[in-house]
Amino acid sequence: VSSVEVTQAHLDRIAAVDGDVHAFLHVNEKALDAAADIDRRRAAGEQLGPIAGVPLAVKDVLVTTDMPSTSGSKILEGYMSPFDATVVARARQAGLIPLGKTNMDEFAMGSSTEHSAYGPTHNPWDLERIPGGSGGGSAAAVAAFEAPLALGSDTGGSIRQPAHVTGTVGLKPTYGGVSRYGAIALASSLDQVGPVTRTVLDAGLLHDVIGGHDPHDSTSLTDAWPSFADAAREGARGDVLKGLKIGVITELPDSGFQTGVASSFRATLDLLQAQGADIVEISAPHFEYGVAAYYLILPAEASSNLAKFDSVRFGLRVDVPGGTVEDVMAATRDAGFGDEVKRRIILGTYALSAGYYDAYYGSAQKVRTLIQRDFDEAFGKVDVIATPSAPTTAFKIGEKIDDPLQMYLNDLTTIPANLAGVPGISIPSGLASDDGLPVGIQFLAPAREDARLYRVGAATE
Numbered sequence: 001v002s003s004v005e006v007t008q009a010h011l012d013r014i015a016a017v018d019g020d021v022h023a024f025l026h027v028n029e030k031a032l033d034a035a036a037d038i039d040r041r042r043a044a045g046e047q048l049g050p051i052a053g054v055p056l057a058v059k060d061v062l063v064t065t066d067m068p069s070t071s072g073s074k075i076l077e078g079y080m081s082p083f084d085a086t087v088v089a090r091a092r093q094a095g096l097i098p099l100g101k102t103n104m105d106e107f108a109m110g111s112s113t114e115h116s117a118y119g120p121t122h123n124p125w126d127l128e129r130i131p132g133g134s135g136g137g138s139a140a141a142v143a144a145f146e147a148p149l150a151l152g153s154d155t156g157g158s159i160r161q162p163a164h165v166t167g168t169v170g171l172k173p174t175y176g177g178v179s180r181y182g183a184i185a186l187a188s189s190l191d192q193v194g195p196v197t198r199t200v201l202d203a204g205l206l207h208d209v210i211g212g213h214d215p216h217d218s219t220s221l222t223d224a225w226p227s228f229a230d231a232a233r234e235g236a237r238g239d240v241l242k243g244l245k246i247g248v249i250t251e252l253p254d255s256g257f258q259t260g261v262a263s264s265f266r267a268t269l270d271l272l273q274a275q276g277a278d279i280v281e282i283s284a285p286h287f288e289y290g291v292a293a294y295y296l297i298l299p300a301e302a303s304s305n306l307a308k309f310d311s312v313r314f315g316l317r318v319d320v321p322g323g324t325v326e327d328v329m330a331a332t333r334d335a336g337f338g339d340e341v342k343r344r345i346i347l348g349t350y351a352l353s354a355g356y357y358d359a360y361y362g363s364a365q366k367v368r369t370l371i372q373r374d375f376d377e378a379f380g381k382v383d384v385i386a387t388p389s390a391p392t393t394a395f396k397i398g399e400k401i402d403d404p405l406q407m408y409l410n411d412l413t414t415i416p417a418n419l420a421g422v423p424g425i426s427i428p429s430g431l432a433s434d435d436g437l438p439v440g441i442q443f444l445a446p447a448r449e450d451a452r453l454y455r456v457g458a459a460t461e
C-alpha cells in the first residue's frame with residue numbers, strides 16, 4: 001500500500017470516530033501532501049527508512065511549525081512555533097507523516113485529560129471513561145485506530161498510565177535518552193518524550209527514529225544507543241525470559257490496587273514464571289513516597305517553567321485599560337490558566353519560598369535520592385522490576401475531577417521512574433476480571449537499559 005492510502009485511511013477513521021473520542025485538537029491538512037511526497041520519493045528509488053510513510057499522532061506539548069501547539073492550554077491558543085521539536089523534526093526526516101496534534105491535560109498536568117482547556121478525550125473502550133492522562137489524546141488515537149503511532153511525554157506517568165487504561169504500549173525512555181527540545185516544559189528534571197503504540201516493536205521503531213543525542217538539549221545523553229526495534233524482535237523470539245530476574249516490590253501490597261488490576265498483575269507474573277523467569281521479592285521502602293515528593297518537586301519546577309507565560313512573550317494577552325504591566329500579566333494568567341495549573345503554580349511557589357524551601361523542596365529532593373538508592377540496590381539483584389502500571393482501570397469521566405489527591409494517586413507506580421531517571425514501559429496484560437477494562441503491567445530497568453525493556457516487553461505481550 002502507498003503512504004497516501006494509509007494516511008487517507010487514518011484520516012477517514014478520524015472523520016468517523018473523533019467526534020466521539022476527541023483525541024485530536026488539530027488534524028494536519030497537509031498530511032496527504034506529505035504522504036504523496038514520500039510515495040514519489042519511493043517511486044523514484046530513494047532509500048527510505050523502515051517506517052517512512054507511516055502516519056504519526058503528535059501530543060500537543062510538542063511544538064510544530066505547521067500546526068498550532070497549545071499544550072492543552074487557552075494561554076497558548078493558536079500559538080505557532082517558529083521551529084519543530086527535535087522529535088518532530090526527526091520524525092519528518094524519517095518520512096513519518098504528522099497526522100495532527102493530540103489532546104492532553106493542560107501543560108501535561110493530570111491523569112485523565114479532563115484538565116484540557118479544550119474538553120476531555122473519551123476512552124475508545126468505553127466513551128464514558130477517561131483515556132488516562134496527561135497524554136490521553138495520543139493513547140486514545142492509537143487505541144481507536146485513528147493513528148498507528150503516537151508521541152507522548154511522561155513526567156510522572158503520562159505515557160504509561162494512558163497506555164495502561166487504553167490497552168496500548170507506552171515507554172518512558174531513560175532521562176536524557178530522547179531530546180526535550182521543543183517539548184513545552186512541565187518539570188524539566190522529570191520530563192521525557194516517548195512512543196505510544198499498539199505493539200512493542202512499533203514503539204521500538206519509533207524510538208529508534210526520535211532518540212539519541214541532541215545538542216539543543218543540555219541534558220541529552222551522548223550514548224550510542226542500540227536499535228530498540230532489534231531488541232523488540234529479539235524479545236519476541238521468547239528465550240529472554242529464561243533466567244530473567246523480575247523484582248516485585250514487597251512494600252507495594254496488593255491492597256492498594258483494584259482487584260482486577262492486582263489479579264491481572266499476579267496472573268502475568270505466573271505466566272512469565274512458567275516461561276522461565278525468576279520472580280524475586282525486593283525491598284524498595286521509599287517507592288511509595290514518590291507521589292509525595294513528586295507533588296513538591298513538580299509544582300516547584302512547573303511554577304518556574306510557566307513564569308514565561310507573562311502576556312508578553314507568548315500567546316494570550318488580556319488588556320486591562322489603564323492597568324499596569326502587573327495588572328495585564330495577572331489578568332492574562334487568570335484567564336489563560338485552568339484551575340489545576342493555578343493550583344500547582346501556587347503549590348510550587350509556596351514550596352520554593354524563603355523559609356519553606358528546606359522543609360518542602362529540600363525534603364522532597366532527599367526523598368528523591370532515597371528512591372534512586374532503592375533502585376540502585378534493587379537492580380543489583382534483579383534485571384527488571386515489575387509493578388501494575390496504575391492502581392485502577394479507566395474510571396468514569398467526572399469521577400475524580402473534584403478530588404486532586406485521588407487524581408494524584410493514579411501515578412503511584414509510575415512516578416518513581418521519573419524521580420530516578422530510569423526507563424519504564426507499560427505493556428497490555430489483558431482485561432481486568434472485575435470490570436473487563438484494559439490493564440497494563442509496568443517494567444522498569446536501570447538507566448540506559450531501555451533495550452532490556454523492549455526485549456522483556458516483546459516477550460511479555
Ligand code: GLN
Nearest residue numbers: 108109110155156157158
Ligand atoms: N499525572 C501526572 C501529573 O499530573 C503525570 C503528568 C505527566 O507525566 N505529564 O503530574
